[in-house]
Amino acid sequence: MKNSYISLMSIVLVTLVTAFTTTAQVDNKPNIVIVMADDLGYGDLSSYGNQQINTPHIDQLAKEGIRFTDFHSNGPVCSPTRAALLTGKYQQRTGVEGVITAKKHREHGLGLKEITIAEEFKNHGYHCGMYGKWHLRYTQAFNPIHQGFDEYTGFVSGNIDYHSHIDQEGFKDWWKGKVFYNEAGYDTGLITKYGVDFIVKNNSKETDKPFWLYLPMQLRITRIKGKKATVLGRLVSVECTTQKKIASPLSIKKWLR
Numbered sequence: 001m002k003n004s005y006i007s008l009m010s011i012v013l014v015t016l017v018t019a020f021t022t023t024a025q026v027d028n029k030p031n032i033v034i035v036m037a038d039d040l041g042y043g044d045l046s047s048y049g050n051q052q053i054n055t056p057h058i059d060q061l062a063k064e065g066i067r068f069t070d071f072h073s074n075g076p077v078c079s080p081t082r083a084a085l086l087t088g089k090y091q092q093r094t095g096v097e098g099v100i101t102a103k104k105h106r107e108h109g110l111g112l113k114e115i116t117i118a119e120e121f122k123n124h125g126y127h128c129g130m131y132g133k134w135h136l137r138y139t140q141a142f143n144p145i146h147q148g149f150d151e152y153t154g155f156v157s158g159n160i161d162y163h164s165h166i167d168q169e170g171f172k173d174w175w176k177g178k179v180f181y182n183e184a185g186y187d188t189g190l191i192t193k194y195g196v197d198f199i200v201k202n203n204s205k206e207t208d209k210p211f212w213l214y215l216p217m218q219l220r221i222t223r224i225k226g227k228k229a230t231v232l233g234r235l236v237s238v239e240c241t242t243q244k245k246i247a248s249p250l251s252i253k254k255w256l257r
Contacts (some may be wrong), residue, residue: 029124029210033199036085036216038078038133042071078135079109086116086136086147100135102157102169109137110147118148121212127202129168130154131194132216143178151215152177153194155187159218162187188219209256 042048047059047067048061074084078099080087080091087094100109118128129151130144135158144152153176157167163186165174183190202211218222 013242029126031202031204031211031213032121032126033195033213033215036082036132036214037219038217040219064117065090078133080232082134082136083110083114086110086118088117089114091110096136099158100137102138102167102171109142112142112146114147116148118144118212118214120148122148122150125209127207127209127211129198129202129211129213130197130214131198131218132191132214133218134160134216142177145178151198153181154191155218156218160187162218188217191215191217 018030029136036046042059043050045055045058045062046053046064049053073081074079075091077099079096080098083089083091083094083096091097094110095108096110099105118130121128122178128149130149131152132154134144134152134154134156136147136156138156143156153174154175155165155167156175157173160167160173165172165183165187167173172180172182174187195213198211198213203211204210235254
């Protein structure tokens with residue numbers, strides 16, 4: 001989970017805008033999308049000089065928006081960074097000082113008394129959706145649905161198998177709202193699809209209401225497993241560990257546009 005250069009390059013350079021606004025606005029309230037990519041260093045993107053990985057869609061966001069050259073996430077590991085991002089507090093003040101592991105910390109994490117960005121946005125008339133990695137508490141009572149999000153699909157642990165959605169301790173971990181949901185599919189693709197569908201469904205021109213979408217991806221936190229494909233008559237899934245192999249998923253993030 002650690003990286004030598006800004007280990008959780010939070011929100012894909014805060015996805016090059018901390019808040020990527022869409023054109024549709026309601027009463028001057030912009031629609032906002034925040035994408036978080038685990039363990040993505042700025043050196044992994046071609047917009048920051050990487051010559052091995054091509055990230056044209058992210059690069060376009062950097063070109064048309066803001067490209068930060070001195071940005072720091074609030075922590076070097078998963079859970080504390082997320083606690084700080086979602087509450088606006090130093091993570092220590094939320095009680096999330098380290099990684100909330102599947103093995104030893106299933107009953108620990110962010111308390112309901114903490115006010116999240118989602119809850120604050122809702123106070124201002126936003127419809128809030130989250131798809132992807134929560135990693136702030138495992139138990140159902142502390143599901144994102146109870147923390148201000150109107151819609152949620154994803155996993156609550158730190159990482160899961162991309163295909164089976166099983167966490168490090170062998171538990172199935174895929175939820176729709178606060179209910180366990182046994183959904184088949186490659187998790188990066190599922191998170192992406194849910195995110196795109198959310199944007200389309202909540203078009204402010206039709207709903208007359210702004211939205212906030214939080215997309216915390218699993219991508220890069222663990223060994224990258226590609227989508228299943230048939231090779232020589234056999235169904236296989238390739239694990240990627242080298243930078244060149246990791247480049248493939250990064251290069252096809254067309255859903256950012």
